[in-house]
Amino acid sequence: MKRYYITTPIYYVNSAPHIGTALTTIVADACARFQKRRGREVYFLTGTDENAPKVHRVAQERGVPTQLFVDEMAEVFERTWSALHIEYDVFIRTTEARHKHVVSEVFRRLREQDDIYRGSYQGWYCISCETFFASNKIDESRTCPDCGKPLEWRDEPCYYFRLSAYESRLREHIKANPQFIQPEVRRNETLGFINEGLQDVAVSRTGSDWGVPVPDDPESGVVYVWFDALLNYLTATGWRERGEGYLDTWPPDLQLMGKDILPRFHATLWPAMLMALGLPLPERLYGHGWWIVNKQKMSKSLGNVYAPLEVAQSLANAAGCELDYAVDAFRYYMLREMPTDADAEFSLEGFEARYNGDLANDLGNLLHRTLSMMHRYFGGRVPDGARLDAGLADLFAQQAAQTTEAFEAVDFPHGLREAWQIIGAVNRYYDEQAPWTLMKQGNAARAGQVLYAGLIAARLLSALVEPVMPKVAREIARQLNLAAVPSWNEAIAVNAFPVGHTLQEPKPIFPRLQVKQPAPSTPTPHAGEEGRAVSAPSPTSHTHQGVSNMQDTITIDDFKRLQIRIATVKAAEPVPKSTKLLKLTLDVGGEERTIVAGIAEDYAPEQVVGKQIPVLVNLQPALIRGIVSEGMMLAADVDGKAVLLHPDREIPSGSGVR
Numbered sequence: 001m002k003r004y005y006i007t008t009p010i011y012y013v014n015s016a017p018h019i020g021t022a023l024t025t026i027v028a029d030a031c032a033r034f035q036k037r038r039g040r041e042v043y044f045l046t047g048t049d050e051n052a053p054k055v056h057r058v059a060q061e062r063g064v065p066t067q068l069f070v071d072e073m074a075e076v077f078e079r080t081w082s083a084l085h086i087e088y089d090v091f092i093r094t095t096e097a098r099h100k101h102v103v104s105e106v107f108r109r110l111r112e113q114d115d116i117y118r119g120s121y122q123g124w125y126c127i128s129c130e131t132f133f134a135s136n137k138i139d140e141s142r143t144c145p146d147c148g149k150p151l152e153w154r155d156e157p158c159y160y161f162r163l164s165a166y167e168s169r170l171r172e173h174i175k176a177n178p179q180f181i182q183p184e185v186r187r188n189e190t191l192g193f194i195n196e197g198l199q200d201v202a203v204s205r206t207g208s209d210w211g212v213p214v215p216d217d218p219e220s221g222v223v224y225v226w227f228d229a230l231l232n233y234l235t236a237t238g239w240r241e242r243g244e245g246y247l248d249t250w251p252p253d254l255q256l257m258g259k260d261i262l263p264r265f266h267a268t269l270w271p272a273m274l275m276a277l278g279l280p281l282p283e284r285l286y287g288h289g290w291w292i293v294n295k296q297k298m299s300k301s302l303g304n305v306y307a308p309l310e311v312a313q314s315l316a317n318a319a320g321c322e323l324d325y326a327v328d329a330f331r332y333y334m335l336r337e338m339p340t341d342a343d344a345e346f347s348l349e350g351f352e353a354r355y356n357g358d359l360a361n362d363l364g365n366l367l368h369r370t371l372s373m374m375h376r377y378f379g380g381r382v383p384d385g386a387r388l389d390a391g392l393a394d395l396f397a398q399q400a401a402q403t404t405e406a407f408e409a410v411d412f413p414h415g416l417r418e419a420w421q422i423i424g425a426v427n428r429y430y431d432e433q434a435p436w437t438l439m440k441q442g443n444a445a446r447a448g449q450v451l452y453a454g455l456i457a458a459r460l461l462s463a464l465v466e467p468v469m470p471k472v473a474r475e476i477a478r479q480l481n482l483a484a485v486p487s488w489n490e491a492i493a494v495n496a497f498p499v500g501h502t503l504q505e506p507k508p509i510f511p512r513l514q515v516k517q518p519a520p521s522t523p524t525p526h527a528g529e530e531g532r533a534v535s536a537p538s539p540t541s542h543t544h545q546g547v548s549n550m551q552d553t554i555t556i557d558d559f560k561r562l563q564i565r566i567a568t569v570k571a572a573e574p575v576p577k578s579t580k581l582l583k584l585t586l587d588v589g590g591e592e593r594t595i596v597a598g599i600a601e602d603y604a605p606e607q608v609v610g611k612q613i614p615v616l617v618n619l620q621p622a623l624i625r626g627i628v629s630e631g632m633m634l635a636a637d638v639d640g641k642a643v644l645l646h647p648d649r650e651i652p653s654g655s656g657v658r
């Protein structure tokens, strides 16, 4: 049976992995794991692009022999990927002899059949992008239209690949195969690029002897690094060496990359090379958007390049969570916020918010509270007669199906939102059914059934999150005392825990992160009654703060006029025609209230349902978009983004805040 072949681009080794290269690799790993869990045999390729002149240049600048430099850097990549829980099947390096043979052979074949011909080149060249630009594509600044770096004038004989001859076949293929280029925006970009007219591509370079020499004509320099690098996908299948054996994997089912290298290289040059060789084309090319940091492209000169392992390690240190789980949390953040069509902002605050919200509060808490109650009420054993309510069984199956569909489409943000609805549903179910009250009322049988829903949900989630957080998935399965994370098909079984099944003691996977707050300037009520809060600024420092600040202070009596209570969100829905507002229905201790909250850009309705939040309940009601809002929720403001605040443990709705 043909293996499902997934590739990342092979990475330039002039610098170490960062969150951009980590994104493509983590997306690919999640796709590979997802396909494996669905029972497919997968062949997952990543590797390093070592023949590039810029790699050679960096080695020279450092005074290191280039081969030694690329050997060391390839190791850095392999170590980083393994620390990020990436499980590839092949790590290809373009300096390997087998790859160089493939490049030479393809070059020769295409030259023999006149798809490669000899000509000469005069034009502007970007050494960083390894690309020539026609004069009409550049302006007076003589800088690269792609990366902005200065261009060099080149005038040299060279070989060309007849890309222009494939223009109409490429266009037809893209039009006839809507799945070939995804997402849609990239397909349109590519068609736009092709419609501008495809020019033949210079496929040899002089100036440096690092790379694959032009076969039978070393005077002409080395093979253009993109022509060389793209062929890695073919080398890794054993094409040429293994006879027909390469068809076990060829053609690729899914080639992943960032948007920058899709239209010009993977969606035109690459398929045209394959057409010239008479080989089947890849099934699907997927180009994700880019991470930006503080609204800017990452760059060394701006100092905003993040190293993935440092980000994970700093979370582990701050939260006191195991590094393996911090790495998984990082993977979760990469995939939950993954730029699909558009670019997306990467920020440590955003990472922390997802960690505390989705992982500590939602996933971690669901498992922890379910296991705690199972231990408290049933000695950690599944009680007699426990089964899943039919309504929930349907909902779980439906959410699992939607997660599957979204993961298949490489839309991880969507898939994870769908999976998290299961958590919201169980939290709501617990609140409605209140197993703690059922126990007090002596209805242990029903309480057992209610908690059974939490067990089934946690088991299902262990499977659904496995492609994203493999170690966390295993830990969930361990705490549930399952031999392994269930396969995708087994995951929705509703009777998965036999009566008497023993559960492990709950152990928090994601200890909550104490997000650093500015020093409080409002005294706590208790300390305030005695005149001064412990952490409030001293009177001396007050005098230094200036008059305007003094006028901003309020008395403890002012503060006491605010009635803040903890409410439980019962329902949430978008306010029609507003992108910012959610309508929340709250339980404020037996009393139902409606409020309108400006959090829709930061939270989906299902993320807030079941949550406990502080609400100012004695605010004058206000009519907002036709809805009477009877109070105001309090949330942290992180660079204009709302971050929900929650009590440290579940408490009765309506509890006061002092």
Ligand code: MSP
Pocket: 008, 009, 010, 011, 012, 013, 019, 020, 021, 023, 024, 049, 229, 230, 231, 256, 257, 258, 259, 260, 261, 289, 290, 291, 292, 298
């Ligand atoms: N060597 C070529 C690929 C050859 S494939 C035959 C190359 N390498 S690269 O090291 O520059 O890495 C490319 C991958 O990292 C691309 O998928 C690129 O889009 C991704 N990213 C680099 N910076 C990025 C961001 N800031 N955000 C997201 N991904 C980005 O190109």
